[in-house]
Amino acid sequence: MRLLTLLAQACAVLAGCLLTVITLMTCASLVGRNTTGWTIVGDFELSGAAAGAAIALFLPWCQVRRGNIIVDFFTARAGAATHAAMDRVGALLYALVMALMAWRTAVGGLSAWQSQSGTMMLGLPEWIVYAGMVPPLALCVVIGLVQAVRGFEGLTAASEARA
DSSP, X not given: OHHHHHHHHHHHHHHHHHHHHHHHHHHHHHHXXXXXXXXXXXXXXXXXXXXXXXXXXXXXXXXXXXXXXXOOTTTTTSOHHHHHHHHHHHHHHHHHHHHHHHHHXXXXXXXXXXXXXXXXXXXXXXXXXXXXXXXXXXXXXXXXXXXXXXXXXXXXXXXXXXX
């Protein structure tokens, strides 16, 4: 799990850097537009592509940290063993959903590559964004499967110690 935690942290750091660069680019474009009339062409396209990639890059860290929303209204009175079993089932379902998302994102990327589709202003190939999203989604699958098999005992403490 240590390797998975390191990979999830690397994804989160990359996502943070990506969002920082996009924020600085947007600020520069807005200041230029409102002061000198100069703007960065395609800033909206770049922001959208980066935001989509950043969301996918943050997902593995969220799963390692158990940061997804858990609704326990109906299980508040259940025992620890029931909670542990339900957490494992939830991790397995999460892994299955992430596998579906990784698969469909890969298919979408291949379709965008075959059609050579690009953004309107810059002509940025759309498959690049898809390609950047598939590895973190696949990492989510592996993390979810490990959590489903091994449970969460000690995994949260290990990831918190490294943070």
